Amino acid sequence: MKMISSVLGNIQGIEIYYIIGLLLFVAFFVVIVIRTLRMPSKEADHIKNSILNDNEIMTPSNK
Amino acid sequence: MEDQKVIYDNKTVKLFILATLVWGIVGVLVGIVIALQLRFPAFNFGLEFTTFGRVRPVHTNAIIFAFVGNAIFAGVYYSMQRLLKTRMFSDLLSKFHFWGWQLIIVLAAVTLLLGFTTSKEYAELEWPIDILIALVWVAFGVNMIGTTVIRRVQHIYAAIWWYIATFVGVAILHIVNSFELPISLFKSYSLYAGAQDAVVQWWYGHNAVAFFLTTPFLGLMYYYLPKAAERPIYSYKLSIIHFWSLIFLYMWAGPHHLLYQALPDWAQALGVTFSVMLIAPSWGGMINGLLTLRGAWDKVRDKAELKFLVVAVTAYGMSTFEGPMMSIKFVNQLTHFTDWTIAHVHIAGMAWNGGIVFGMLYWMVPKLFRTKLYSEKLANAHFWIATLGILIYAIPLYWSAITQWLMLREYTPEGFLAYPNFLETLTQILPMYTFRIIGGTMFLIGFFLMVFNLAKTMKAGSMVAQEEAYAPVLVELGARDPKKESMHRFLERRSVRFSVIAFIVLAIGGAVEIIPMTFVKSNVPTIEAVKPYTPLELAGRDLYVSEGCYNCHSQMVRPFRWETDRYGEYSKIGEFVYDHPFQWGSRRTGPDLARAGVIGGPMYKNAAWHYNHFMDPQKMNEQSIMPKYPWLAEKDIDLDIIPAKIRAMKKLGVPYPEGFDKIAVDDLKKQAAVIVADLKASGITADPGKQIIAMIAYMHKLGRDISTPAASDSANAPAKVVVESLPNTPADLTAGKEIFGKLCASCHGPEGKGLATFPNLTDDEWIHGNTPTDVVNTITNGYPVKGMLPFKNQLTEQQIKQVASFTLNGLKK
Numbered sequence: 104m105k106m107i108s109s110v111l112g113n114i115q116g117i118e119i120y121y122i123i124g125l126l127l128f129v130a131f132f133v134v135i136v137i138r139t140l141r142m143p144s145k146e147a148d149h150i151k152n153s154i155l156n157d158n159e160i161m162t163p164s165n166k
Numbered sequence: 167m168e169d170q171k172v173i174y175d176n177k178t179v180k181l182f183i184l185a186t187l188v189w190g191i192v193g194v195l196v197g198i199v200i201a202l203q204l205r206f207p208a209f210n211f212g213l214e215f216t217t218f219g220r221v222r223p224v225h226t227n228a229i230i231f232a233f234v235g236n237a238i239f240a241g242v243y244y245s246m247q248r249l250l251k252t253r254m255f256s257d258l259l260s261k262f263h264f265w266g267w268q269l270i271i272v273l274a275a276v277t278l279l280l281g282f283t284t285s286k287e288y289a290e291l292e293w294p295i296d297i298l299i300a301l302v303w304v305a306f307g308v309n310m311i312g313t314t315v316i317r318r319v320q321h322i323y324a325a326i327w328w329y330i331a332t333f334v335g336v337a338i339l340h341i342v343n344s345f346e347l348p349i350s351l352f353k354s355y356s357l358y359a360g361a362q363d364a365v366v367q368w369w370y371g372h373n374a375v376a377f378f379l380t381t382p383f384l385g386l387m388y389y390y391l392p393k394a395a396e397r398p399i400y401s402y403k404l405s406i407i408h409f410w411s412l413i414f415l416y417m418w419a420g421p422h423h424l425l426y427q428a429l430p431d432w433a434q435a436l437g438v439t440f441s442v443m444l445i446a447p448s449w450g451g452m453i454n455g456l457l458t459l460r461g462a463w464d465k466v467r468d469k470a471e472l473k474f475l476v477v478a479v480t481a482y483g484m485s486t487f488e489g490p491m492m493s494i495k496f497v498n499q500l501t502h503f504t505d506w507t508i509a510h511v512h513i514a515g516m517a518w519n520g521g522i523v524f525g526m527l528y529w530m531v532p533k534l535f536r537t538k539l540y541s542e543k544l545a546n547a548h549f550w551i552a553t554l555g556i557l558i559y560a561i562p563l564y565w566s567a568i569t570q571w572l573m574l575r576e577y578t579p580e581g582f583l584a585y586p587n588f589l590e591t592l593t594q595i596l597p598m599y600t601f602r603i604i605g606g607t608m609f610l611i612g613f614f615l616m617v618f619n620l621a622k623t624m625k626a627g628s629m630v631a632q633e634e635a636y637a638p639v640l641v642e643l644g645a646r647d648p649k650k651e652s653m654h655r656f657l658e659r660r661s662v663r664f665s666v667i668a669f670i671v672l673a674i675g676g677a678v679e680i681i682p683m684t685f686v687k688s689n690v691p692t693i694e695a696v697k698p699y700t701p702l703e704l705a706g707r708d709l710y711v712s713e714g715c716y717n718c719h720s721q722m723v724r725p726f727r728w729e730t731d732r733y734g735e736y737s738k739i740g741e742f743v744y745d746h747p748f749q750w751g752s753r754r755t756g757p758d759l760a761r762a763g764v765i766g767g768p769m770y771k772n773a774a775w776h777y778n779h780f781m782d783p784q785k786m787n788e789q790s791i792m793p794k795y796p797w798l799a800e801k802d803i804d805l806d807i808i809p810a811k812i813r814a815m816k817k818l819g820v821p822y823p824e825g826f827d828k829i830a831v832d833d834l835k836k837q838a839a840v841i842v843a844d845l846k847a848s849g850i851t852a853d854p855g856k857q858i859i860a861m862i863a864y865m866h867k868l869g870r871d872i873s874t875p876a877a878s879d880s881a882n883a884p885a886k887v888v889v890e891s892l893p894n895t896p897a898d899l900t901a902g903k904e905i906f907g908k909l910c911a912s913c914h915g916p917e918g919k920g921l922a923t924f925p926n927l928t929d930d931e932w933i934h935g936n937t938p939t940d941v942v943n944t945i946t947n948g949y950p951v952k953g954m955l956p957f958k959n960q961l962t963e964q965q966i967k968q969v970a971s972f973t974l975n976g977l978k979k
Contacts, residue, residue, distance in 0.1 A: 121436055123679040128414055131671075135410050135654075139403045142652045151398035154249060154323055154389065 169636040170318065174247045176534055177631040178260045181532075183527065183609035185268060187617050187914055189501060190523075195612055198606045203793070204755065207784065210793035215279045217793040219714025223278050229515060229539060230288060238382040238524040239263070239306070242329050244530055246313055247390040249323045249639035253426035255312025259305045266302035272294060281712040282352040284895070285747055288369045288374050289343050293354045297346040300766040303340065307333040313662035318637040321658035324405040326571040327668075328385030331413045332662070334669045335377030339674060340565035341891030343370035349814050350807060357818065360742025360847045364750055365683045369595075369676065371418035376416035383522050384412075384451050389480065390526045391458055394471050400457035404535070406654055408450025413668060415444050417675025422493035425502065426724040427750060428739040433683060434495070440675075441493035444558030448486030455479035466822055470545030477553060478521025485514040488730065503720060503754040504594070506567035507690040509560040516609060524548070524616060531620050537627030552612035559605025561768045570595050580962045583731050586768070587908050588757035592663060593789045605731075626773045658720040693740035698820045699864075704811060705803050705865025712748065720751030721760040721868065731959070733769055734869060741872060744820050763870035765950045768960070772881045773841055774848035774923040775913065776862045786921060787912045798858035803830050805855075848923040871931045873978035887946070889938040892971035893964070900973025905965055909957065910973075918977040924953070928977050941970040 202209040203218045210217045243260070248255060254260050273295050275285075283290040291299070310333060314322055322330075343366055346354035356363050392399050398794040399405065419435030421429060456479055459466065466472045488510055501507060532539045536705045573591040576584035585591055641749060646656040659663050699707060710716070723729050724738040739762050742748055751758075761769045771779070778785065781799065783792040809827040816822050826833075838854035841862055852859060892898075907916065913924040920926035925933060934944045945966050948956035957966060 105304075119290075120678050121432060122684050124418065124436075124899075125439075126672070127674060128411075130412055131414060132407075136407055138653055139406045142403060142655075146655070147402040148398070150321070150323075151392075151402050154392060155396065155398060 169638055172247075172251055172635045172637050173253055174633040174635060175243070175254050175257065175260060175631075176473050176629055176633050178264055179244045179530075179534060180631075181242055182236050183531065183620075184526070185236040186233060186240055186262075186523065187620065187663075189228060190237055190613060191229035191610070191617065194606065194610045195908070196221060196228055198603065198610060199605050200225050201599065201603045202228050204791060205596060205603060207791045207934050208794060209883065212220065212796075214713075214795075214797050217713065219717045219793070220279055220281060221285075222717045223283060223287075223714060224275055224745050226288060227274050227290065228271070230374070234379065234519050234523070235267065236514075237526070238332070238386070238517075239267070241386045241390065241409075241523075241526050241530070242382070245325060245386070246310065246329065249319070249326060249389065250313055250317035251635070252313060255309050255316060256724045258822045259309040259312075260582075263302060263306045266298065266305065266881060269300055269381045270302060273298070277352065278821065280352075282712075283712060283714065284346065284354065284356065285711040285714070285716050285749065286343065286356070286363075286807065287371055287752060289340075289367070289370055289604060293344070293346055294351060295346050296340070296346075299340060300337075300344075303333070303337055305401065307337065310478070311661065311665055317661075320640065320642045320643060321655065322661050322664065323388070324402070324409065325385040325388040325400070326661075327664065328381045328388065330665050331383065331624050331668050331672070332377050332382040334665060335373060335381065335413070335672050338669070339370045339373050339377065339548050340674055342676070342680070343367060347814050347818060353807070355811075355818060356747035358746070358816065360745045360748050361739045362683055363745065363748040364424055364427070364742075365421065365429065366680060367434065367748070368423035369417075369679050372420040372423060373416060373676075374431070375514075376413075377796040379519055379912060380416075381413065383478075383482075383519060384409075386522050386526055387451070387455050387475070388877065390522070390529055391475050391479070391531070391639070392456055393461050394469065394475060394525065395459055395465060396464050397458055399891050400454050400460070401613070404450055404454050408447040409617065410455065410671065412444070412447035414671050414675060416448060417438050417672055418679050418949070419444060419493070420679055422498070423502075423752070425495050425498040426726070427722050428737045428742065430683075430739070433679075436679065438493050438495060442490045445487060449483060452479055452483035468542075470539075470542060470549050471955070473546070473549045474521045474525035474528065475872070477549075478518050478898070480526060481513055481517030482519060485510065485518060488513075495877070500567065501726075503752070504567035505753075506569050507753060509563035512563075513556065513560050514536060516552070516559070520552070520609075521865060524552070527541050527620060530697050532625050532627065532787040535627030535629045535859070536623050537623060538799060539811040540619050540622035540626060544615050546565060547807045548615040548619070551608050551615070555605045555608030555612060558600055558608065561691070562601035562605075566595035566598035569598075569741075569908065571647040574732070575726070577728070578962075582960055582962065583728065586732060586906075586960045587730070587912070588754075589787055589789055590908060591911070592755070592791070596789075596791075602800075656855065656858075692743055693738060693872060696741055696742045696743065698815070698822060698956070699867060700837055701808050701812060701830040702803075702837040702860050702863040704815070705808065705834065706858075706860035706862070706867075707749075708811070709798070709861055710864055711747070715759075716749050716751045718751075718753070718755035720754050720758045721758050722750040723758055729758070731768075732765050734767040735872065738872065741869075744772070744815070746815065746818055746820075756862035759865070759868055761869040761873075763866040763868040764873040764955065765870075766948070767869070768875065769869075770953075772951070773844045773862050773864075773866070774850055776865055777845055777850055777858060778921065778923070780858055780861065788916065795858075797850065798861055799856050801857045802835070802855050803857055803860050808834060823915055823964070850923060886939060889942045889970075892938045892942075892974065894971055898968045899972050899976045901965070901977055902970070903970045905978075906972050907962065909960070910969065913953070927973055928979050936974065938970060938974070940966075941973060942966055945970055 199209060200218055200222050242255060272546040273290050277292060277295065278290060282292045284292060309327060314326065337738040346358060347355040349898050358366050388399060388405065418440035419437055420434045420446065422441045425434055466476055489496055492510065503542055528539060570591045573585045573594060578584050643659060723733045730736050761767045764770055780795045782794050808830050812822055812827040812830045812856045835854065838859045841859050842854045844850050913921060915921045918927040934940055944954065946956065946958045948954040
């Protein structure tokens with residue numbers, strides 16, 4: 104890979120990748136958890152049940 | 167509102183189901199063949215196409231991509247149409263996807279057996295097939311995302327998030343890992359070298375597990391488990407949280423396959439941290455699956471499909487706990503390179519992937535064929551025989567891993583390795599391999615029961631290839647009202663945007679792992695002494711790759727005392743800068759070969775030994791399970807391709823001098839002549855144009871560059887120790903006999919009569935003398951260049967005297 108190996112010169116400060124990565128994950132995770140937990144449970148129940156009545160009740164024979 | 171007619175495509179689903187059954191049988195059967203090979207080497211059948219090194223990738227690829235792959239597609243095509251209340255986006259793409267995938271499988275099986283391989287595990291296929299895979303995979307992705315666009319429901323259900331992540335994840339992995347420079351239609355070199363290649367490969371390997379064996383299966387679980395249990399999934403909120411954290415975290419964890427290996431510490435730390443964190447989202451999935459059954463456990467008693475699903479989810483929980491534990495460095499010492507890994511992947515593969523597939527098929531096939539399952543009893547029988555088979559498979563292998571690890575690191579009170587010969591540790595665990603064969607066979611019998619049961623079910627029922635259903639037209643809800651709709655709920659209405667975000671999340675993890683490693687120059691400190699492969703060595707290396715030697719032999723000495731004592735100096739990152747691809751291996755069924763070329767080191771064997779060993783390993787070591795490779799002495803080295811190989815390597819940054827490709831063949835012939843002369847000195851007549859010469863050249867290159875060159879035997883021979891007499895009691899002779907069996911018999915034969923060109927110790931001809939002083943000194947310091955190892959680092963003075971005594975007095979003349 105010699106054609107691209109000069110993009111970054113050395114390993115000094117490489118941990119920044121690692122730290123940024125972890126921070127990104129933590130931030131992303133916290134946002135998702137908070138937003139998800141604030142969702143009303145009733146809505147969630149509706150979503151969960153929606154898949155149980157798919158084609159069976161829709162076919163012409165038993166409609 | 168007016169309902170619209172929807173016509174589901176059941177035909178494609180059925181085709182994928184049939185393919186699942188056929189390839190599943192083939193994959194498991196091939197698995198049993200390789201299990202037999204590891205126990206009884208005769209099952210290599212003496213053919214180059216059927217050696218373990220070539221067949222093992224056929225097993226892994228057949229199971230992962232053929233059996234599991236087709237099952238995923240069957241499950242996805244069935245559930246997506248019903249979840250989205252629409253036909254698949256394009257019939258043409260469905261057809262192309264199905265037939266393209268089957269073509270890839272057939273091509274894979276044929277080319278792998280012919281020895282066309284890149285040697286990157288689970289990505290062994292050569293570049294033309296890689297391109298075909300990319301095309302078919304994109305067809306699948308377009309078909310799937312297209313289906314989400316033409317759907318008739320407002321939101322895409324959780325199962326489909328996982329399907330989308332699967333498509334995006336595998337696409338990224340496959341493309342990045344397959345960068346290679348083609349040399350001919352069937353040969354290419356990885357664009358990456360050494361440690362970089364290893365990082366990219368195991369980023370791929372680990373995430374192939376994530377995005378081919380985990381995410382699609384969680385998707386299938388989210389659909390088929392609630393359907394089979396007739397209860398909604400336990401928690402929708404949990405599904406959101408664990409979906410995003412799982413796909414985010416998985417991408418970073420690849421380096422846990424390379425712990426204690428020639429990789430910068432930061433990369434190893436990254437792998438460990440994210441692997442341990444992975445327990446949380448993985449268990450989120452397990453909890454969501456198991457708790458779906460709360461209050462409905464009685465159904466598990468009655469329905470075989472639920473039994474399979476429950477065992478699958480439980481095994482998922484166990485494996486995703488075990489995996490992170492194996493990623494902890496200390497534990498990894500034991501689990502890496504041993505059968506622990508094999509047991510781990512089979513618990514996950516047979517119980518989690520297999521269980522979901524079996525459960526799904528037992529539920530789906532009767533639905534598709536509008537009938538009842540032919541026999542619930544047979545399905546239950548399948549369940550029990552498969553579950554027991556898995557345990558009988560895995561438990562002995564865990565046992566074998568612990569046994570071997572304890573043996574490998576055991577030292578005598580004098581401070582020498584208790585089992586210096588790797589083969590002893592292997593011989594000890596062979597009985598466990600018998601259990602593996604039994605476990606695998608039970609799993610196969612269960613599989614046959616299922617095929618019979620499903621075939622009867624299909625025959626009894628009738629499938630409507632174009633099934634009609636009705637669904638209301640989708641009315642676009644438009645922009646999001648923040649008060650009424652959560653962000654995620656909105657995203658579930660925007661499937662393309664959803665896919666793009668999933669891509670970004672995956673790309674971040676991949677980038678953090680790969681970019682620093684690939685781009686930072688100082689990650690790979692070069693070692694001045696390390697020289698590029700000569701044309702002959704390169705030809706040998708390509709044969710090593712093609713024969714699949716890496717399936718059993720690692721080239722990576724970890725920095726443990728018990729490894730450096732057994733193999734030699736630990737491996738450094740700078741040694742591998744010319745290795746396209748890397749050959750570090752992942753399981754040691756045979757000894758490590760990283761130091762096979764270090765003259766005077768514990769792993770060195772001379773040309774004559776290698777020649778005889780390739781021809782018939784069992785002649786050299788009765789207990790050896792290595793296949794015979796006599797065709798290496800018959801087949802010619804392909805000289806026509808050598809200049810192209812040198813040019814390709816040069817393009818990849820290997821510093822061959824200008825115009826070297828033109829003289830490469832001459833260089834090769836010159837080096838071959840030296841090896842042939844060496845063989846001749848040992849009484850072996852060999853043709854310099856044959857592959858075995860290249861293999862010997864490659865063996866002698868391994869580790870040679872970083873070792874200090876041994877001068878001629880006489881120049882650096884240590885002073886002779888004078889020995890007056892040898893210990894002669896029966897106890898001494900017994901001890902000497904035991905050592906002789908362990909260390910000497912592999913060259914001099916179990917009775918000391920010599921093997922091939924190795925001296926007979928029972929006749930009157932003594933090359934280096936037969937006084938006690940001569941024999942003790944020969945054993946102590948050896949004659950490395952001739953192939954006689956120095957044993958002073960493996961045996962105490964007393965032991966050397968005992969074995970010398972046995973040699974002179976105990977062997978039958």
